[in-house]
Amino acid sequence: xxxxxxxxxxxxxxxxxxxxxxxxxxxxxxxxxxxxxxxxxxxxxxxxxxxxxxxxxxxxxxxxxxxxxxxxxxxxxxxxxxxxxxxxxxxxxxxxxxxxxxxxxxxxxxxxxxxxxxxxxxxxxxxxxxxxxxxxxxxxxxxxxxxxxxxxxxxxxxxxxxxxxxxxxxxxxxxxxxxxxxxxxxxxxxxxxxxxxxxxxxxxxxxxxxxxxxxxxxxx
Amino acid sequence: xxxxxxxxxxxxxxxxxxxxxxxxxxxxxxxxxxxxxxxxxxxxxxxxxxxxxxxxxxxxxxxxxxxxxxxxxxxxxxxxxxxxxxxxxxxxxxxxxxxxxxxxxxxxxxxxxxxxxxxxxxxxxxxxxxxxxxxxxxxxxxxxxxxxxxxxxxxxxxxxxxxxxxxxxxxxxxxxxxxxxxxxxxxxxxxxxxxxxxxxxxxxxxxxxxxxxxxxxxxx
Numbered sequence: 083x084x085x086x087x088x089x090x091x092x093x094x095x096x097x098x099x100x101x102x103x104x105x106x107x108x109x110x111x112x113x114x115x116x117x118x119x120x121x122x123x124x125x126x127x128x129x130x131x132x133x134x135x136x137x138x139x140x141x142x143x144x145x146x147x148x149x150x151x152x153x154x155x156x157x158x159x160x161x162x163x164x165x166x167x168x169x170x171x172x173x174x175x176x177x178x179x180x181x182x183x184x185x186x187x188x189x190x191x192x193x194x195x196x197x198x199x200x201x202x203x204x205x206x207x208x209x210x211x212x213x214x215x216x217x218x219x220x221x222x223x224x225x226x227x228x229x230x231x232x233x234x235x236x237x238x239x240x241x242x243x244x245x246x247x248x249x250x251x252x253x254x255x256x257x258x259x260x261x262x263x264x265x266x267x268x269x270x271x272x273x274x275x276x277x278x279x280x281x282x283x284x285x286x287x288x289x290x291x292x293x294x295x296x297x298x299x300x301x302x
Numbered sequence: 303x304x305x306x307x308x309x310x311x312x313x314x315x316x317x318x319x320x321x322x323x324x325x326x327x328x329x330x331x332x333x334x335x336x337x338x339x340x341x342x343x344x345x346x347x348x349x350x351x352x353x354x355x356x357x358x359x360x361x362x363x364x365x366x367x368x369x370x371x372x373x374x375x376x377x378x379x380x381x382x383x384x385x386x387x388x389x390x391x392x393x394x395x396x397x398x399x400x401x402x403x404x405x406x407x408x409x410x411x412x413x414x415x416x417x418x419x420x421x422x423x424x425x426x427x428x429x430x431x432x433x434x435x436x437x438x439x440x441x442x443x444x445x446x447x448x449x450x451x452x453x454x455x456x457x458x459x460x461x462x463x464x465x466x467x468x469x470x471x472x473x474x475x476x477x478x479x480x481x482x483x484x485x486x487x488x489x490x491x492x493x494x495x496x497x498x499x500x501x502x503x504x505x506x507x508x509x510x511x512x513x514x515x516x517x518x519x520x521x522x
Contacts, residue, residue, distance in 0.1 A: 142369050148408075149362050150415035173453050179414035183451050184407040187400055188368075194399035195370035220450040227443040231403050231435040233393050 085109040087198035088244075089189045092116050092134060092141065094126030096269045096289060097204030097247055099133045100259035104246050105202045106137065107262055113196060114141035115189055119181070120148060122158045123275030132268045144188055153178040155273060162273055162283045173212050174284065176273060182215035186224055186243070193241050194232050202244045209252040209288045221245050252292025267301040305329040307418035308464075309409045312336050312354060312361065314346030316489045316509060317424030317467055319353050320479035324466050325422045326357065327482055333416060334361035335409055339401070340368055342378045343495030352488045364408055373398040375493060382493055382503045393432050396493060396504060402435035406444055406463070413461050414452050422464045429472040429508045441465050472512025487521040 088110035092098045105112045116130040127143070134141035154160035154175040163174040182205065189201045205216040214220060225243050229235040247255050259266065271289045272279035279286050279302070293300045308330035312318045325332045336350040347363070354361035374380035374395040383394040402425065409421045425436040434440060445463050449455040467475050479486065491509045492499035499506050499522070513520045 144367070144369070146366055147364070148411060148415075149364070150412055177453060178411075180407055180411035180452055183410055183447075184404070187404040187407040190403055191368060191398075191400035192370055214453055214456045215451040217450070220447070223443075223447040223450040227403075227440070227447040230437070230440040230443040232400055233397060233434055236434045 084111065085200070087111050087113055087193075087196055088200035088202055089193045089196075089198050090114045090139070090202040091185050091189055091204070092130045093204070094129035094133065094270045095204070095285070096252075096259070096266060096271055096292075097206055097255060098130070099204075099264050099266070099269045100255050100262075101202045101204040101244075101246060102133065102137055102139065103259060103262040103264045105200075105244070106139075110200060110202075112137070112139045112202070113192065113198065114139050115185070115192060116141055116143050117185060117188075118143060118145045119178070119184075120156045121275075122155060123270065123273050125275045126270045129268055129270040133265060136265050136268060142192070146184065148178075173214065176211060176284065177213050180215065182213070182220075183224075190228055190232055190241060194234055198241070199234070199239065200242050200244055202246070204247055205245045206247045206250065206252075206255070208250060209291065211284050211288075216248075218245075218248055221248070251295070252288055253295035256292045256296055256298070269302060271302075304331065305420070307331050307333055307413075307416055308420035308422055309413045309416075309418050310334045310359070310422040311405050311409055311424065312350045313424070314349035314353065314490045315424070315505070316472075316479070316486060316491055316512075317426055317475060318350070319424075319484050319486070319489050320475050320482075321422045321424040321464075321466060322353065322357055322359065323479060323482040323484045325420075325464070326359075330420060330422075332357070332359045332422070333412065333418065334359050335405070335412060336361055336363050337405060337408075338363060338365045339398070339404075340376045341495075342375060343490065343493050345495045346490045349488055349490040353485060356485050356488060362412070366404065368398075393434065394504065396431060397433050400435065402433070402440075403444075410448055410452055410461060414454055418461070419454070419459065420462050420464055422466070424467055425465045426467045426470065426472075426475070428469060429511065431504050431508075436468075438465075438468055441468070471515070472508055473515035476512045476516055476518070489522060491522075
């Protein structure tokens with residue numbers, strides 16, 4: 083069964099790779115968007131391109147320069163926070179203001195231009211860093227805004243936003259991905275973007291927790 | 303009285319120039335965002351920079367490359383539509399999918415990074431081209447989305463979106479601007495972006511209608 087085109091936001095990380103395969107599994111033809119936005123872990127861009135190629139999906143690189151700082155994820159000299167035990171309670175310094183809002187906006191434009199009726203995003207509100215634009219209530223509001231702000235929306239053909247991982251733990255995400263043969267060896271999670279993962283940043287720790295819960299070795 | 307910082311979306315056209323001066327009049331310190339997004343009338347970018355300098359306001363240029371087409375405003379070889387008499391009834395080909403959604407997303411990111419609590423946009427739903435992302439119901443929905451999706455929003459310090467021209471005719475906008483000494487001679491409206499305005503595109507006709515209603519000569 084074909085579900086038509088879907089725009090998939092692909093970061094090169096574990097979550098968005100899983101979402102790409104989930105979109106395929108549901109019968110969508112994925113069109114991937116990959117963003118270069120000044121992130122210190124630029125390595126994830128190359129990983130995203132490899133994952134899209136491995137999945138035999140089209141992919142577009144979007145370069146955006148944010149001339150303002152305000153995030154430790156955009157500044158290679160800034161210290162990266164470590165999550166507190168029990169998970170993050172406040173928004174950490176790696177938060178990039180409005181990042182998913184910007185990414186989704188490009189996705190909406192692309193979806194409207196190619197006639198896609200779906201956008202997939204690997205956001206997660208369980209084993210996550212606490213960013214506001216990763217929460218279910220944000221996606222509800224974004225969907226409502228799109229229904230008013232784009233041509234398809236006001237013509238009654240809404241573009242749906244799918245965040246299939248939103249309420250899953252990292253372990254559940256990995257288990258779901260393994261069934262679909264997601265190439266986790268190609269994914270990159272570390273915020274530092276060195277030659278090998280640092281093992282200490284928020285993103286590395288969340289990833290390790292997921293594989294440990296499944297008593298598995300991380301294939302990356 | 304100072305109202306704090308405001309991000310102003312500045313296109314180089316008549317409407318956004320008026321909005322910049324309105325933000326100043328209300329006591330805000332404007333921080334202008336100017337976009338280079340592949341528009342055929344790139345001339346407006348230089349105009350926007352001159353207007354910001356004339357108003358003695360900071361301005362940032364954001365370059366974004368949309369690798370998809372789907373708009374006659376991004377394709378110098380495409381024909382531009384002429385408005386029907388009685389105003390446009392459907393969305394014209396100059397519509398750029400999700401353009402204001404993208405611009406506002408950058409504005410939200412900038413506002414959050416500099417601690418601004420206001421975004422000004424020169425959108426207008428009376429003498430306009432019929433774009434969905436220029437209508438009051440869109441801005442309501444965008445505001446609600448921002449309240450959920452950015453740090454300031456979830457901390458209860460909402461970023462407000464001001465669209466002070468939304469229900470004004472072009473003549474009312476010009477009258478309002480003249481009182482504030484908006485430098486209309488520096489503004490650029492024509493979609494074609496030639497050496498002089500074409501006088502036949504949607505944007506030229508709306509502008510002419512405004513000055514004619516006031517029995518005035520266009521100073522540009």
